[in-house]
Amino acid sequence: MTSQNLDRNALRNAVANRRDRAIDDLCALVRHDSLLGNEAPAQNWVADRFADMGLAVERVKIDINALRDQPGFSPVVTTEYSGRENIVGLHKPAKQTGRSLILNGHIDVVPTGPVAQWRRGPFDPYVERDWLYGRGAGDMKAGIIAYCHALAALHDLGLEPAAPVILQSVVEEECTGNGALACLHAGYKADCAIIPEPFSQTLMTAQLGVMWFQLHVTGSPAHVLDTSAGSNAIEAAFGFFETLKEVEEIWNHPTHRHAAYGAHVHPVNFNLGKIEGGEWASTVPPVCSADIRVGFYPGMELAKVRETIEAVAQSALENHPSCKGAKFDITYRGFQAEGCVMDETHPMMTMIGDIHQEVTGNVIKNYASTATTDARFFQIYGNIPATCYGPKAERIHGIDERVSISSMMEVTEVLALFIADWCGTAKRDTQPA
Ligand SMILES: [Zn+2]
Numbered sequence: 001m002t003s004q005n006l007d008r009n010a011l012r013n014a015v016a017n018r019r020d021r022a023i024d025d026l027c028a029l030v031r032h033d034s035l036l037g038n039e040a041p042a043q044n045w046v047a048d049r050f051a052d053m054g055l056a057v058e059r060v061k062i063d064i065n066a067l068r069d070q071p072g073f074s075p076v077v078t079t080e081y082s083g084r085e086n087i088v089g090l091h092k093p094a095k096q097t098g099r100s101l102i103l104n105g106h107i108d109v110v111p112t113g114p115v116a117q118w119r120r121g122p123f124d125p126y127v128e129r130d131w132l133y134g135r136g137a138g139d140m141k142a143g144i145i146a147y148c149h150a151l152a153a154l155h156d157l158g159l160e161p162a163a164p165v166i167l168q169s170v171v172e173e174e175c176t177g178n179g180a181l182a183c184l185h186a187g188y189k190a191d192c193a194i195i196p197e198p199f200s201q202t203l204m205t206a207q208l209g210v211m212w213f214q215l216h217v218t219g220s221p222a223h224v225l226d227t228s229a230g231s232n233a234i235e236a237a238f239g240f241f242e243t244l245k246e247v248e249e250i251w252n253h254p255t256h257r258h259a260a261y262g263a264h265v266h267p268v269n270f271n272l273g274k275i276e277g278g279e280w281a282s283t284v285p286p287v288c289s290a291d292i293r294v295g296f297y298p299g300m301e302l303a304k305v306r307e308t309i310e311a312v313a314q315s316a317l318e319n320h321p322s323c324k325g326a327k328f329d330i331t332y333r334g335f336q337a338e339g340c341v342m343d344e345t346h347p348m349m350t351m352i353g354d355i356h357q358e359v360t361g362n363v364i365k366n367y368a369s370t371a372t373t374d375a376r377f378f379q380i381y382g383n384i385p386a387t388c389y390g391p392k393a394e395r396i397h398g399i400d401e402r403v404s405i406s407s408m409m410e411v412t413e414v415l416a417l418f419i420a421d422w423c424g425t426a427k428r429d430t431q432p433a
Pocket of ligand 1: 197
């Protein structure tokens with residue numbers, strides 16, 4: 001492969017020389033808030049970036065009717081999809097001699113929490129020592145910036161990949177994954193896929209399944225002077241969740257664990273993330289709804305997980321004192337995401353490990369994720385080996401989220417060398433603008 005002649009130090013230097021531009025780019029991208037429903041300005045920025053790099057830019061709409069019957073589809077949390085597109089940047093080689101590659105990242109960020117708790121505005125990025133702060137800085141705009149500059153560093157040397165490289169910036173990773181699913185459904189394929197999620201430069205070898213559901217509780221209203229006459233919907237929701245937590249404990253018990261999660265302290269986490277109900281301080285609340293997230297192991301079928309949830313509802317109604325007289329109705333929307341396990345011996349996995357060691361001097365650590373990522377679409381439904389390898393970040397989904405700049409640059413080096421080794425390199429026809 002032509003990359004045998006690659007001047008590896010020159011490529012690493014080209015990445016290092018891009019540090020200031022990478023920081024500026026990450027700040028620019030964090031400034032575009034890209035909360036659910038407002039991804040377009042950030043995606044336009046990415047589209048311009050891809051075009052500047054000489055890539056063919058394609059926009060992939062999310063057509064829910066076309067996706068509904070696809071494996072991996074998750075019922076939507078919002079029905080509004082106009083102007084919310086995935087951006088794809090395509091490198092097509094003059095002649096393909098190497099293996100093709102997808103580099104995928106999600107543009108969407110989760111809500112900020114109370115803005116007043118942030119030291120500065122969540123979308124007002126700033127640098128302090130090695131940290132760049134802002135919502136989405138780590139999860140995962142640094143990853144998108146890293147793969148852009150990895151490819152651009154090859155261009156700096158007058159080289160380009162000798163195989164198709166597909167850069168993807170997708171929406172809705174944080175709630176359904178339907179952005180990545182739309183790209184898969186649109187037919188983008190490659191010999192492997194890497195997602196630079198902020199997992200501290202570990203190599204993701206497994207990810208849990210994640211399911212969201214909404215519990216609707218109907219109680220019956222009464223005056224608080226005789227609360228026993230009514231059925232308290234809010235208390236019943238807590239009764240349900242307490243019963244559900246018993247399942248969480250069972251699934252975390254060492255004897256019930258999936259082998260990939262043997263070393264974790266508490267891999268399976270159930271979260272009562274949002275609750276709404278009641279109407280008056282002196283009235284027993286008649287209705288309540290709760291948004292709940294459950295994690296589960298690779299290999300567990302979605303239908304089985306739903307069966308377990310329904311059984312918990314039944315058991316709570318029969319046995320939990322707070323649930324007496326209540327009615328439960330459960331709807332599944334948002335993540336209906338199966339877990340998966342990666343093949344650690346796949347050449348992509350060993351190549352990432354080798355290059356990580358070359359760049360950092362350390363042996364790579366494997367990581368079994370307790371969350372879901374878009375890797376499942378490639379791995380389970382696309383027959384495309386996929387993993388995550390991305391920078392170190394802290395407080396993702398929390399207050400004062402931040403990403404390590406040196407880690408982002410190391411990831412950029414690893415990705416640049418990976419592109420060269422995996423795809424091979426050829427002389428670039430056109431110089432970058
Ligand atoms: Zn993420």
